[in-house]
Amino acid sequence: MMDVTSSRSTMHAIDTNLNETPNIGEICLWPPVILAPMAGVTDVPFRSICKEFMLAGLSDGSNSDTKPLRTPGLFVNQMITARAFVEENKKTLKLAEFGENETPRSIQLYGTEPNSLREAVEKLLNSKHVDHIDLNFGCPVPKVTKHGGGGALPYKQTIFRSIISSVVHAADGEIPVTVKFRMGIDDNHLTYLDAGKIAEDEGIAAISLHARTVEQLYSGHADWLAIRELKQHIKSIPIFGNGDIWEAHDAIRMMQVSNADGVVIGRGCLGRPWLFKQLAEIYSGKEASPFPSLGEVGATMNRHAKAVVEWNGTEKALRTFRKHASWYLTGFAVGKDARRAIQQINSLDDLAHIVSNFDQDSHLPMNAYRIPRSHTGGPKKVSLPEGWLDNPFEDHELGELAGQFASGG
Ligand SMILES: Cc1cc2nc3c(=O)[nH]c(=O)nc-3n(C[C@H](O)[C@H](O)[C@H](O)COP(=O)(O)O)c2cc1C
Incomplete structure (x- = not known):
């Protein structure tokens, strides 16, 4: 092909x-x-x-x-x-x-x-x-x-x-x-x-x-x-x-x-x-x-997560945001600890806190632009x-x- x-x-x-x-x-x-x-x-x-x-x-x-x-x-x-x-x-x-x-x-x-x-x-x-x-x-x-x-x-x-x-x-x-x-x-x-x-x-x-x-x-x-x-x-x-x-x-x-x-x-x-x-x-x-800086990506993550909570009427819905969070961070050098912490967020404050600790000015390396997210099988x-x-x-x-x-x- x-x-x-x-x-x-x-x-x-x-x-x-x-x-x-x-x-x-x-x-x-x-x-x-x-x-x-x-x-x-x-x-x-x-x-x-x-x-x-x-x-x-x-x-x-x-x-x-x-x-x-x-x-x-x-x-x-x-x-x-x-x-x-x-x-x-x-x-x-x-x-x-x-x-x-x-x-x-x-x-x-x-x-x-x-x-x-x-x-x-x-x-x-x-x-x-x-x-x-x-x-x-x-x-x-x-x-x-x-x-x-x-x-x-x-x-x-x-x-x-x-x-x-x-x-x-x-x-x-x-x-x-x-x-x-x-x-x-x-x-x-x-x-x-x-x-x-x-x-x-x-x-x-x-x-x-x-x-x-x-x-x-x-x-x-x-x-x-x-x-x-x-x-x-x-x-x-x-x-x-x-x-x-x-x-x-x-x-x-x-x-x-x-x-x-x-x-x-x-x-x-x-x-x-x-x-x-x-x-x-x-x-x-x-x-x-x-491509946005990590600071801008973090701001979008906060905005997206807030919309998830508003739509579902509860911060419990942030569970559905976790996969999005890992996709947002794909390719960024944020470290294992931040990645793990983000998979355990229970509130918008948890997320905002983690995101505020990112290096706001860092950029996605070009070789990470095309890393697939989600399904890759077959x-x-x-x-x-x-x-x-x-x-x-x-x-x-x-x-x-x-x-x-x-x-x-
Ligand atoms: C998480 C996920 C869920 C999907 N769910 C559907 C679906 O419900 N209906 C559908 O027609 N395609 C679904 N697809 C396939 C996509 O619509 C699309 O056809 C496929 O990902 C190929 O496009 P891409 O290479 O741009 O990702 C899904 C794909 C992913 C990654």
Whole structure:
């Protein structure tokens, strides 16, 4: 697989498609940047911090003056499972919440059973709860794929089509429905071109391609040329490229290489929400601001942690901030003791105290810019139901377990 991700390109926006304003239904995106749905990560506090950075990057008015009706990036909520939402599972309802003034409200839905998906969409629409639904077909978790769910599902074209069709019909043109999938199960069972065509035929508004196979999990490089191929194959709806955008200039390179209409940012923003500011700047044709100093990183950590406490109404919620804390500090020389202490914080004061002891002026070494955060595993042979690969057109009774437990993409 050709590695087109690593060579450093100019920090300026230079190519023509960078000014594109892809439409997702009536949502006209510019900059054409999507925060990837990430389970356990893209909650209200994180989405709001990311969006604040995006707006700060546009704060000279370049967005509002020249592109007044544009939505500055799409910040997708975490994935919810259709059945759990329909059954009003308490945890799922909490996951499905949005910030008070959040707009547009975008959520990812997962399910394998057309009826519960339809019900979930109707419920979301009746409560005027969302402006956009993304469908997840990329989950590589074995307990899902072994029942034919997640990233295994697009291989069965009839089932894939019927799921998409039921959701698009339930949305009834009121809100756009998009899909996110991987390239296929493995290199011998690539599905993205067929899946893309099916999605286009069935009225999907846009496609995000995580340019890895399920077998790859998070290993190797995302194949941006596959995004290009999908873009050539699908003419009527926008294609968003996903995988390995670690720095702002990667987004530009991805768009140049793939001709995608926009980009989806996953792990690159973990512990680095200012990536959205740099993206806003670079898409505006400006130089991306430098990586913040450790003092500035600490200030963002305090702000993020405060938002977590406010959103959850208790400092106990800081437990969910600990992983973010370790991502913020990845690559900084803060010492083992500070790292350990930060994993034990129980209050905002604890955090503020640790952060105030950092060397405020120290900077991230350049060789740490691209250290992956969160998932890096793979490759791993994909668990599938018996005979799953025999015939892509054959219908298959999916067990209830295929529609549950999914927790990632
Ligand atoms: C912690 C974590 C949780 C994720 N959860 C989801 C999810 O719920 N739905 C989904 O479609 N993808 C999920 N993903 C995959 C990302 O959306 C994205 O496709 C993937 O990380 C590749 O992009 P990247 O190379 O920019 O990270 C998750 C990824 C991570 C790291």
